[in-house]
Amino acid sequence: MLTSKQKKFLNSIFNPKEIIWEKASLFAYGVDSSSLHGEPEVVVLPSKVDQIQKLLFFAQNEGIHIVPRGRGTGRAGACVPKKGIVVSLLKLNHIIEIRKNDFVVIVEPGVITYNLQQELKKYNLFYPPDPASVKFSTIGGNVATNAGGMQALKYGVTGDYVLGLEVVLADGTLLNLKNFCHKNVCGLNLAKLFVGSEGTLGIISKIYLKVLPLPNYSVSILFGFKSLDKAISNILNLFKEGFLPCALEIIDKNCLNAISKVDSLPWEKDLNIQTVLIVKFDGTENSVKEDINRVLSLFSADVSIVGKTEEEQEKIWELRRKISPAAYRLKPAKLSEDFTVPRGKIGEFLRAGERLSNQYDLPVLTFGHVGDGNIHTNIMYDPEKIEDRKKADKIHRLLLEKTLELEGTITGEHGIGLLKKKYIGLQLDSNTLQIMNAIKCTLDPNNILNPGKAF
């Protein structure tokens, strides 16, 4: 519990609009998009970087835990506090500068990623990373978790766009890792170390991003297949032909079943479609048209729907977005995972999901970024039924083991946070964890920054 002296200090550096003490208001800052929750003692919303510096200098001396957060859209509990002070970065929400000819943008961490993308469009510029939360999550949160997304297949993940950072270290020191150059090898690449560090090494206060020219044309195509196997062999054929689209998403039959309970599917029912792939291409109109012809000649699908206009494409992607809410029509609770396997192993992983779903008679929904092996798994169960809970846990454990057997990773884009901490030792050996902790200890010797998370 904070002492009255500590409370007084906080009130001295944050004005009443920048600090939340009321218990009822604190609740919202203790959760994220995992099922975890905690309770901060207080939330501060700095509007200037030097407030963060003063806060951390004080917290380090007093041994107070600090948990930074953006919009709380993470799925691993990385920003869920155990206690201490939550630092919301939402008031640091300015696009500082768009340097069009440098292909560089400088932003504060609280900017919503989608808003940045929309602003960049006016300059004919493009920031590609598109996590599912893109319309709600902040760029700071995206950097702290190295967020992925659909278009990672062509464009890579958040970290691939981070040129430089400004970071407040645990003792309040301002680390200025500014960089406006797309090539720069001056000293260690510290900025990349903070990417994906989930708030454990410092608080990101400014971000220097690389941006690209905006592609002026895109097309999305939905392909339906009568079996999972057929879809898989089509995907592997695409890889074999050395053809990687901008995005390649899968929707399995359990997902389709869930969606069909809330909406009609856009093909004749007697086609008996069991698996859907959505492919997106972008670039110039001619290059995209060439891509379409190529994929149409490579794929042998049982149904295909081409979306050219923005509206038509939107309709195709709507199907993908319906999965998560529709899933609850099958069972009232989900065990959600982002196990990821090497690209060539997706068949084995998807088949394991289907097999376990049948074997244990629980709906296992597999969908997502199949082009990168980054497959999302929702194991649906009824928490009231002890048998369901046991079966869900068993399936979860077997899929985890399958992931490791296939040399995959326990998290492709959600991160470790609190949720997966118990599994990290199954993937990383003790030497690796020791070095991660040694670096943490160097940067945060009193362990005040988001302690107990990430590694």
Added chain:
Amino acid sequence: MLTSKQKKFLNSIFNPKEIIWEKASLFAYGVDSSSLHGEPEVVVLPSKVDQIQKLLFFAQNEGIHIVPRGRGTGRAGACVPKKGIVVSLLKLNHIIEIRKNDFVVIVEPGVITYNLQQELKKYNLFYPPDPASVKFSTIGGNVATNAGGMQALKYGVTGDYVLGLEVVLADGTLLNLKNFCHKNVCGLNLAKLFVGSEGTLGIISKIYLKVLPLPNYSVSILFGFKSLDKAISNILNLFKEGFLPCALEIIDKNCLNAISKVDSLPWEKDLNIQTVLIVKFDGTENSVKEDINRVLSLFSADVSIVGKTEEEQEKIWELRRKISPAAYRLKPAKLSEDFTVPRGKIGEFLRAGERLSNQYDLPVLTFGHVGDGNIHTNIMYDPEKIEDRKKADKIHRLLLEKTLELEGTITGEHGIGLLKKKYIGLQLDSNTLQIMNAIKCTLDPNNILNPGKAF
């Protein structure tokens, strides 16, 4: 000096073909492509990773300096030893596995990058980074320096392709950062910390690289302009139109003057071409043709030569490769730099080079990766003339200041090594350097790994 006990130990873990004691043979391991040289006491060439582990465990206890090296093509003295043991990685030179469907390749550090690229071609795969040294340098050296190259404009630098590493730490611990997934956020991204660390944090013993589908078509076009200003305004126009080719190289009039002393230039002399740009596009045949039409409509050049076949392209790029050797026709010595400025600032930097060349009456050659602001500068001088030396130093200093004024970096792709250590404090502040050194100290507490380099 090594004691007889230490020498005995080395002879016990390395067989006679893996250890070099003869002074005459040691010389070659004391230089790189900078003007610097040093003398190791001994060179070892491990053929197994456990030899490196034993060596480092021993060296750490004995306080012996260890300097790892590949083919010594670096230009900043990063692998030039002051004393101690040089560890050549050239016997660890196997491509361990090409996982075609995973788009992953696992290699030992001593593999020549070009050889890897050629082998990958057989699988229709592509490893894009292409430092000028690509036919001679090793992939381990490329990773240790985060090597760039021409095609970085479209494809990024070496670090963008490093998925995972195996590293021997200073105390001989094997750090296994293996990763076969294109998306992976399990714990801190330690692999990226070792990228570009110039041998100061560990010895890289295995590399997991992301690879891409091989583009099946490319075209290179040479554009000649009657003035530097005209070339610059054409480049900036390209950026403004949001058009980034695969490569965009510049060759200035001093370079052309040097080349003309060894060879004829491929255009009519009375065209009076003062600056050349070489543009490369790759992709499918149709997309490349579209790119060509677009650049031809955007550029207003005084001469243009399109190279479609491999031979025609080769002929165009030969001009680029002639610069370095031809430069010595102007003056017997060069001060070579890779100052880099933000993409939109290239005009100011190039004009500064031209102005200083005129003002001090010394040939300043500017050329290279203008698309990324990564411009190579060769200040030519006669080391016998004290006036020349003074002028060269003055120009160098002024270009350094101009780089920093334009918010550039003192090294875009060569690294700091020994050569630029004296300048690093002009770019990075003391907080940043302190954190780099703290991380170094955590990983190498006795400072045995390539001490005194990089940061």
